[in-house]
Amino acid sequence: xxxxxxxxxxxxxxxxxxxxIGVLLVHSLGGNPVELRFVAQGLARQGYTVYCPLIPGLGxxxxxxxxxxxxDWYAALEAAHDELKTHCDVIIVxxxxxxxxxxxxxxxxRPSEVDGLLLFAPTIWPNGxxxxxxxxxxxxVYHKWSARLLHLRQRAPYGIKDERIRNFxxxxxxxxxxxxxxxxxxxxGLVWEFKSLTRDxxxxxxxxxxxxxxxxxxxxxxxxxxxxxxxxxxLGGVVEMTVLDDSYHMVxxxxxxxxxxxxxxxxxxxxxxxxxxxxxxxxxxxxxxxxE
Numbered sequence: 505x506x507x508x509x510x511x512x513x514x515x516x517x518x519x520x521x522x523x524x525i526g527v528l529l530v531h532s533l534g535g536n537p538v539e540l541r542f543v544a545q546g547l548a549r550q551g552y553t554v555y556c557p558l559i560p561g562l563g564x565x566x567x568x569x570x571x572x573x574x575x576d577w578y579a580a581l582e583a584a585h586d587e588l589k590t591h592c593d594v595i596i597v598x599x600x601x602x603x604x605x606x607x608x609x610x611x612x613x614r615p616s617e618v619d620g621l622l623l624f625a626p627t628i629w630p631n632g633x634x635x636x637x638x639x640x641x642x643x644x645v646y647h648k649w650s651a652r653l654l655h656l657r658q659r660a661p662y663g664i665k666d667e668r669i670r671n672f673x674x675x676x677x678x679x680x681x682x683x684x685x686x687x688x689x690x691x692x693g694l695v696w697e698f699k700s701l702t703r704d705x706x707x708x709x710x711x712x713x714x715x716x717x718x719x720x721x722x723x724x725x726x727x728x729x730x731x732x733x734x735x736x737x738x739l740g741g742v743v744e745m746t747v748l749d750d751s752y753h754m755v756x757x758x759x760x761x762x763x764x765x766x767x768x769x770x771x772x773x774x775x776x777x778x779x780x781x782x783x784x785x786x787x788x789x790x791x792x793x794x795x796e
Contacts, residue, residue: 511555511588511591512587513555513584513587514557514558514560514580515558517537517555517556517584518537518538518540518541518554518556519554519555520547520554520555521553522548522552522553523551523552523553524553524592524594525553525592525596525772525776526552526553526589526592526595527544527547527552527553527554527595527596527597527598527622527772528555528584528595528597529543529544529554529555529556529597529600529603530557530559530581530597530598530599530600530606530607531556531559531562531603532603532627532754533602533690533694533695534562534564534694535563535564535600535603536558537556537557537558539600539754542756542757542764542765543598543622543756543764543768544556546765546766547769550772550773553588555584555587559581559584559606560572560576560580561573561577561580561697562577562580562602562606571693572697573700574606574697574698577606577697578606578609581606581610582614585610585617594776594779595617595619596618596619596620596772596775596776597610597611597620598621598623599623599624599626600754600755600756601625601627601726601753601754604625604626604627605626605701607621607623608626608709608735609701609705611712612705612708612711612712615712615713618714619775619779620714620716620717620771620775621712621714621715622717622719622768622772623716623718623719623735624755625719625720625726625727625753625754625755626718626720626732626735627727627731628702628727628731628734628735629702629731631728631730631731632726632727632728633723633725634658635725636659642656642695645692648693648696656695657690658726661725661752662674663752663758664752664757664758665750665752665758665759666758666759669758709738709739712739712740712741713740713741714741715741716742716743716744717744717745717746717767717768718732718744718746719755719767720748720755721748721749721752721755721758722749723749723752724753725752725753727753732745746763746764748760748763748764
């Protein structure tokens with residue numbers, strides 16, 4: 505990608521220029537693209553173009569009013585996808601945690617323009633062992649205005665099993681002058697919108713036919729592995745599953761991130777090779793047809 509062809513990214517996004525194969529990565533609810541930096545760098549080293557947009561409203565600290573909707577998040581993802589399409593012929597889309605739900609919706613709505621899926625600790629609903637029991641009461645909230653009166657706070661270990669990494673992440677927030685609530689707090693309105701998004705995605709999982717790779721920890725503190733098993737059962741395409749035994753929710757940052765990076769790279773390589781072989785066969789058949 506030349507200097508003249510740079511992606512017009514939202515401030516705070518992560519863009520690594522590369523070739524005509526692109527990977528679009530979506531951060532978590534209340535998160536940011538830094539969560540996906542190791543995966544992005546691993547893919548970029550193979551020559552892929554990687555784009556991790558900061559999704560306004562979904563990203564931490566980007567919706568102080570609490571007025572954004574999941575439709576706004578999805579529209580921002582579509583815009584990022586459109587931008588990446590101007591540079592890449594093949595696009596794999598991935599998402600971390602809640603970001604996986606936006607990823608799945610994009611795959612469903614644009615089946616011919618999303619060539620594969622990477623799902624990192626996919627979350628249909630937060631039900632891990634560290635989620636407070638009173639969080640389940642949120643299911644009884646039927647209106648967003650009342651949901652906005654609630655504020656939900658995560659508990660340690662905050663999705664990171666490795667204490668050194670956890671402390672580093674916390675210290676980096678403090679050094680940036682950002683309130684710790686940006687990382688560990690979730691407004692009720694934000695959770696309400698996420699709940700509405702998952703409702704939309706869940707009811708039509710069978711329509712999503714792309715080849716998918718899921719990475720999920722066995723002992724996820726935020727999102728029980730049952731979330732991943734449901735996707736494995738109900739998605740309409742081939743699903744590969746990697747179960748991690750020494751990681752918590754933030755699999756792209758935690759102890760086994762090297763496994764996640766290496767297998768993500770290998771998945772994209774295999775998938776794009778199949779796509780290229782299929783395209784070559786199609787060109788050969790078309791060429792024979794013209795010759796005859």
